[in-house]
Amino acid sequence: MRITILALGTRGDVQPYIALGLGLQAAGHQVTIASSFIFEDFVRSRELQFTPIGRNPQESIQQFKTEIKPQMNTLSKKILFWRIICSGLEKLIDDTWHSCQNSEAIIYSQLAFAGYHITEKLGIPSYAAYTNPLTPTNKYPHPLYKSFLNLDGIYNWLTYIFEEQFRWQFIRKEINQWRTETLNLSPIPITGVYSRQRQQKIPTLHCYSPNVLPKPSDWQDWAYVTGYWFLDSPANWQPPQELVDFLQAGSPPVYIGFGSMSDTNPEALTQLVLDALNQSGQRGILLKGWGALTNADLPENIFKIDSVPHDWLFPQMAAVVHHGGAGTTAAGLRAGVPSIIIPFAVDQPFWGQRVANLGVGTQPIPRQKLTAEKLAAAITIATSDETMKELSRILGQKISGENGVKKAVEIINSHLSSHN
Structure with missing residues (x-):
């Protein structure tokens, strides 16, 4: 099966998805990694197919560094961050749409905003894949919530809704315009795409160790903690x-x-x-x-x-x-x-x-x-x-002792079998 993995962010963000791609390729799938052009050599060195999408993340980081001011509070910094991210949203959406035309399944990371909508248009299986615990829980607050306090119960859960809504309202207008004008799909309501994913029980893979952060008891069976997706150094690598x-x-x-x-x-x-x-x-x-x-x-x-x-x-x-x-x-x-x-x-x-x-x-x-x-x-x-x-x-x-890639591949193959 032709699987496209949409992986955006820094090298540390992208690297686990390359490991997943190698696992899927070893299982018989044809895998393409879609990411920033700066990672093309890195991806191709692992003998995976590659297609460029979006802007250079180094430029985004440099822009944030240039525009941030010492007097900015947490909310102001968050607004600046998302303003910079959204400045490249039109190109990212267009690149992603073209990169997925021959896909039979799509796996998308946190910042790959277009992935979910493309799978809806193409009628193919989709998988959310995150390096952080982004599925709402009562057990601990959202990983972007700027506090070391565990608020417990419903308050923890509300931090996820806040972060989801904050992000969705930044991208909602442009995403919905693209959905209606290019994809010929109905717009997503103000409640957002993330709650819709949960309602549709989109398989969601969290690639960290259950020994570091166990799966919360209030997560549904479509949310998984697989273990880390490690990409080890090539066998022929030699240190200086x-x-x-x-x-x-x-x-x-x-x-x-x-x-x-x-x-x-x-x-x-x-x-x-x-x-x-x-x-x-x-x-x-x-x-x-x-x-x-x-x-x-x-x-x-x-x-x-x-x-x-x-x-x-x-x-x-x-x-x-x-x-x-x-x-x-x-x-x-x-x-x-x-x-x-x-x-x-x-x-x-x-x-x-x-x-x-x-x-x-x-x-x-x-x-x-x-x-x-x-x-x-x-x-x-x-x-x-x-x-x-x-x-x-x-x-x-x-x-x-864990094998997160193996577990993730088993989960993906299981859902692909049921989809077919």
Whole structure:
């Protein structure tokens, strides 16, 4: 069967869907990944078909970085974020529509807004696939809800309705215009597309570990927690010899990297990180990423690299310091080493707090409150707390024993069989 996977966002957002695509391809399906053009080489290197959709996510992040103001509150930042996302909505919808013309089933990620509507028009099976718990529950608040408080009961559930409505009202006019003028479908009512998906019992796959966040008891049977979709490094990948030499030259270092996050003052953040490593007496490996850390002159006990597979590097670390994106969090937990999460935005505070609650990491330190002293203290705890290290090891073993891609493929094939 010809399956198109619509995967949008940063590399960490897209990578799990490539892993899923490989699993589906191994099961006999013809898979195309539709994503930003910047990921074409990455996707094709894994021998999957590719088609470009939407804009460059790096440009969106840079625009947000340029336009954000220090005095902005959470709501103002959220409005800015969605205004930037929606500025490329017309192109995204048009690209997505053309990319799916030969599809027999579509799997769509959180930001792939057009996927659901295209499956309705084409009359083919659809699957929502999320890296976060986006199905409403009474058990905990929406991962984008900016509070560490668990409000309990109906209040938690209402945070999902708020986030869904906030997003839907931003895109509703353009989506409905496209539905009526291009797809010849009736408009979606003001209540939104997300409640409609639940009413139609669209299979919804959540690709994180049930050992990290179990499936809530109030989710229906069409909502699944599959386990993580890991894309491990290619079998022929070899680390740089300089990195191997650095690892062998001393005690396990601390990894520090902020992935796709772009800091307003990368030079200051780099110096903060260096000061924290110095204060904690630890060696470090810095990952440059998309602009949070700079190419500063480094002492001998610090090694910097542009990129390296997490599945190879993280198990060799004393601890991992990162932004708390779903993918990096997953890699850190599977490695079985303590995590220190510095949330910048979006779902990162949610995962940071979850890691702390599980006892496998320190309390998250929001980027705007980060100091060298706070980071040094967290590094000291993560590298010396024997209980935290043991809990991390145990959870890592449990996650390593899961096969989220296999479970997801089984679920998809089961629904495809019933659809036929």
